[in-house]
Amino acid sequence: MDSFNYKNGKLFAEGVAVETIANEVGTPVYIYSKATFLDHLKKIQTAYAEIDTTICYSIKACGNINILKHLAQAGSGFDIVSGGELFRAKQAGADMSKIVYAGVGKTDKEILEALDAGIGTFNIESEPELENLIKLCKAYGKKTKAALRVNPDIKYDSHRHITTGVKETKFGIDIERMMKIYDQYADNGVVEMSAIHVHLGSGGKTIEPYVNYVKKVLPLVEGLRSKGHTIDTLDLGGGYGADYESDTVPSAADYALGIVPLLKEANLKLILEPGKSIIANAGIMLTRTLFKKTGGEKTFVIVDAGMNNLIRPCLYEAFHFIWPAQVDEKFVPEKRIKKLQMPGTEVVDVVGPICEGTDYFAKNRAMPPVQRGDLVAVFAAGAYGYTMASNYNARPMCPEVLVDGDQYTVIRKPQTYEDLIVLEM
Numbered sequence: 001m002d003s004f005n006y007k008n009g010k011l012f013a014e015g016v017a018v019e020t021i022a023n024e025v026g027t028p029v030y031i032y033s034k035a036t037f038l039d040h041l042k043k044i045q046t047a048y049a050e051i052d053t054t055i056c057y058s059i060k061a062c063g064n065i066n067i068l069k070h071l072a073q074a075g076s077g078f079d080i081v082s083g084g085e086l087f088r089a090k091q092a093g094a095d096m097s098k099i100v101y102a103g104v105g106k107t108d109k110e111i112l113e114a115l116d117a118g119i120g121t122f123n124i125e126s127e128p129e130l131e132n133l134i135k136l137c138k139a140y141g142k143k144t145k146a147a148l149r150v151n152p153d154i155k156y157d158s159h160r161h162i163t164t165g166v167k168e169t170k171f172g173i174d175i176e177r178m179m180k181i182y183d184q185y186a187d188n189g190v191v192e193m194s195a196i197h198v199h200l201g202s203g204g205k206t207i208e209p210y211v212n213y214v215k216k217v218l219p220l221v222e223g224l225r226s227k228g229h230t231i232d233t234l235d236l237g238g239g240y241g242a243d244y245e246s247d248t249v250p251s252a253a254d255y256a257l258g259i260v261p262l263l264k265e266a267n268l269k270l271i272l273e274p275g276k277s278i279i280a281n282a283g284i285m286l287t288r289t290l291f292k293k294t295g296g297e298k299t300f301v302i303v304d305a306g307m308n309n310l311i312r313p314c315l316y317e318a319f320h321f322i323w324p325a326q327v328d329e330k331f332v333p334e335k336r337i338k339k340l341q342m343p344g345t346e347v348v349d350v351v352g353p354i355c356e357g358t359d360y361f362a363k364n365r366a367m368p369p370v371q372r373g374d375l376v377a378v379f380a381a382g383a384y385g386y387t388m389a390s391n392y393n394a395r396p397m398c399p400e401v402l403v404d405g406d407q408y409t410v411i412r413k414p415q416t417y418e419d420l421i422v423l424e425m
């Protein structure tokens, strides 16, 4: 589902014309659709209803506490990777028992905060990290659960910077060492090692790597169980396809079709950590055209958002569909796809105002002609958009807006220049 649609040539977020938001709140601005992210969550909940499943939305994708509150109220738990994300989850009223904490480098301070909060599971990435968690639990009289993150060495059809399930990455523990680690550490008395975790990477477009992973890990589960270890849960991480292009990725139900029978047969509970598949196409970044200029053979559309607002194209060569927010009827796009062919479009680079050659959103992209002042929407910007934004070039962070039906709320105010220096002495 997607709630960003053109009506009479004007782009709407649910029932609100995005132009109204731009005029009242300013640009650049992130606009989210509540109906969209709640629908995505619901679809995942429904798809996996047959087995005991905990959905832990990945806060790193988009962490505005207003959005987290709505997800928590709809039954979501959370995947966190830092003390800061734990703090956000608490502010959102999250059920702490539905929190999984991942990351290769958790500090003692962060671990103790998570233990005090009573989170559900620590996802453990190495033997030294496990030893440290056991040590801290013993020292502070705490007990907790851990999922050992296995590196299954499975290739994943994604950009190399967001592939995490192959051996040369820093993530997880080699599958060959898992048995030995259980034998050595499982009987520790404070950390119950009853789950196995994997996250293959982000941005996949097929279900096969997940099915292959489960098939690869089931013999390990059986081996561990036959030695008397209790393994009752598999955490399959995130990385499920999100609609950066219309109709190009499997649905939650498609993934479930491959995964659920395997877990059911093995009598395993499931944890999922979806980020993008919940929030990516529930958000757009709206920006205004400042200038159009030519350089050599190229035409550049210079907009008022920069790589500080949305770094994905520069960091991952990520594709975002970009289209003016007001167009002639003939330019209303039927599908948001890379190679959209429409007569009358012009080929441009969409770039920001930042002093870096990598400050771009699209290169050689066909778009209806725009002029100074025109609003341009960068679609499917909800995930890893605002959370990766920065103040580079001393640019204040932009506002975030949540649309619910025909109402909208500013859920994050724009920063001021004073905010930029408030912590400096």
Ligand SMILES: Cc1ncc(COP(=O)(O)O)c(C=O)c1O
Binding pocket: 058, 061, 079, 102, 199, 201, 202, 203, 237, 238, 239, 240, 273, 274, 275, 276, 277, 383
């Ligand atoms: C451990 C872990 N879980 C979940 C996610 C969320 O992934 P996605 O947003 O692709 O669903 C990530 C993303 O990097 C991750 O590292």
